[in-house]
Amino acid sequence: RAITKNYATKLAKKGFLNPALNVPAPDIGTSEKEMVWIMDAYRNLFPEDINYTACVTGKPVEHGGIRGRDDATGRGVEETIREYFRHPKLLKKTKLKEKLKDNSIVIQGFGKVGKSLSLDLYNRDQAKIIAVGDLTGYLINRQGIDINKLSKHYLKNKKINHFKGAKFIKKASGVLLLNCDILIPAATESVITLNNVNKVKAKLIIEAANGPITYRADQILNKRGVHILPDIFVNAGGVVVSYYEWVKNISHIRFGRLQRRFDEQKMRDVIAAISKTTSKSISPLLYKKITAGATEKDLAYSGLEDTM
Numbered sequence: 001r002a003i004t005k006n007y008a009t010k011l012a013k014k015g016f017l018n019p020a021l022n023v024p025a026p027d028i029g030t031s032e033k034e035m036v037w038i039m040d041a042y043r044n045l046f047p048e049d050i051n052y053t054a055c056v057t058g059k060p061v062e063h064g065g066i067r068g069r070d071d072a073t074g075r076g077v078e079e080t081i082r083e084y085f086r087h088p089k090l091l092k093k094t095k096l097k098e099k100l101k102d103n104s105i106v107i108q109g110f111g112k113v114g115k116s117l118s119l120d121l122y123n124r125d126q127a128k129i130i131a132v133g134d135l136t137g138y139l140i141n142r143q144g145i146d147i148n149k150l151s152k153h154y155l156k157n158k159k160i161n162h163f164k165g166a167k168f169i170k171k172a173s174g175v176l177l178l179n180c181d182i183l184i185p186a187a188t189e190s191v192i193t194l195n196n197v198n199k200v201k202a203k204l205i206i207e208a209a210n211g212p213i214t215y216r217a218d219q220i221l222n223k224r225g226v227h228i229l230p231d232i233f234v235n236a237g238g239v240v241v242s243y244y245e246w247v248k249n250i251s252h253i254r255f256g257r258l259q260r261r262f263d264e265q266k267m268r269d270v271i272a273a274i275s276k277t278t279s280k281s282i283s284p285l286l287y288k289k290i291t292a293g294a295t296e297k298d299l300a301y302s303g304l305e306d307t308m
Contacts, residue, residue: 001037004034004037004038004041005037005038005040005041006041008037008038008041008042009041009044009045012041012042012045012046012055013045017038017042017055017056018042018046018049018055019049019051019052019054019055019246019249019250023054023055023056023057023242023246024038024056024057025056025057025058025238025239025242026058031058032058032059032060032063032065032070035056035057035058035059036059036060036063038055038056039052039053039055039056039059039063039064042055042056043055050252051249051250053249054246054249054250057069057242057243057245057246058238058242058245059245064245064248064249065245066241066244066245066248066254066255066296066300067295067296067297067300068241068296068297068300068301068304069238069241069242069245069300070112070116071112071116071120072237072238072240072241072242072300072301072304073112073113073116073208073235073237073238074112074113074114074115074116074117074118074119074120074186074208074237075116075117075120075237075301075304076234076235076236076237076238076240076241076304076308077113077117077184077186077206077208077234077235077237078117078120078121078124078125079237079304079305079308080206080229080233080234080308081100081121081125081182081206081229082100082125083308084204084229085098085099085100090227093225093227094203094204094225094226094227095203096181096182096203096204097181100121100125100127101125101126101127101128102128103127103128103181103182104128104130104142104179104180104181104182105121105127105128105129105130105180105181105182105183105184106129106130106131106132106133106175106176106178106180106182106183106184106202107129107131107132107133107184107186107208108133108134108138108175108176108183108184108185108186108187108191108209109133109134109185109186109187109188109208109209110132110133110134110150110154110160111134111186111187113186113208113209113235114132114134114184114186114187114208115151115154117184117186117208118132118147118150118151119147119148119151121147122146122147122148123147123148128143128144129144129145129147130142130143130144130145130178130180131145131166131175131178131180132145132147132150132160132166132175133160133172133175133176133187134159134160134172134187135172135187136159136160136161136170136172137160137161137168137169137170137171137172138160138168138169138171138172138174138175139160139161139163139165139166139167139168139169140166140167140169140175140178141165141166141167145165145166146165149163149165150163150165150166173191173196176191176192176196176200177196177199177200177201178201179201180201180202181202181203181204182202182203182204182205182206183200183202183204183205183206184205184206184208185205185206185207185208185209185212185213186208186209187209187212188209188212189209189210189211189212190211190212190213190214191209191212191213192205192212192213192214192217192221193214193216193217194214194216194217194220197213197217197220197221198220200221200226202226203226203227204226204227204228204229205221205226205227205228205229206229206234207228207229207230207231207234207235208231208234208235209231209235210231210235211231212231213228236307236308237304237308240303240304240307240308241300241304244300244303254296255296255299255300256293256294256295256296256298256299259293260293260294260295261293263293263294264291264292264293267290267291268291271287271290271291
């Protein structure tokens with residue numbers, strides 16, 4: 001903590017850290033905890049700055065963070081995959097099946113990005129994820145892994161092995177070489193190199209990690225006609241929602257605060273008018289769903305989908 005705050009203090013004193021210039025966000029090795037330390041260091045130096053919460057993003061909600069930031073990178077990756085599948089010409093070139101759920105997916109990494117991405121693909125797209133890997137090895141089930149059960153197992157045991165819904169293979173690097181339609185490296189950089197690129201069988205590679213494919217390996221894959229969605233685009237979801245957090249901090253009001261109740265009442269009035277005209281009512285569950293106004297997380301993810 002002392003090291004982080006001292007570093008942030010030096011940056012702020014030199015003018016390299018403030019809401020109008022450089023706004024950090026968490027990455028590998030840091031979390032929302034370190035972001036609060038940085039914010040505290042800035043606030044101690046500039047107590048008169050009413051926008052001090054905007055000097056850093058990725059904070060806890062109670063310290064000015066935005067709901068949905070934790071899983072934003074994974075959600076952004078999923079949105080890029082969805083967008084790809086809206087273009088039949090691209091699917092034809094890669095010989096992928098028309099529906100995302102009909103293609104086999106392999107994900108390397110089950111950390112912050114890999115886990116949230118897997119859950120979104122499984123629950124929102126009914127995707128068939130046949131393998132999930134981490135540093136210790138990988139799980140494989142050609143029929144598809146139940147990601148909800150795996151997530152609960154991981155939350156309890158902090159590792160993916162000993163999961164009953166798939167076979168565990170200890171050779172971690174082998175997950176990249178499995179026969180699949182879509183390969184998603186979502187862990188560390190330079191995992192596909194000249195040493196293994198010719199063994200990669202995927203038709204589409206999604207760079208959810210930073211720089212998972214080396215330059216020369218990338219050239220070889222391009223010559224083979226393998227489509228690669230680049231990291232600078234694919235994993236930008238976290239940065240996008242960080243921007244929304246910064247906007248929230250600068251404006252000093254959470255998203256949805258001004259219009260949510262208005263929207264809810266408007267939908268109640270519409271349903272009441274329809275029910276009166278048709279003499280029919282709708283189920284309580286559907287009524288609740290229709291009249292529910294957008295939450296801050298809903299709006300953040302709506303903006304994320306539009307951006308990606």
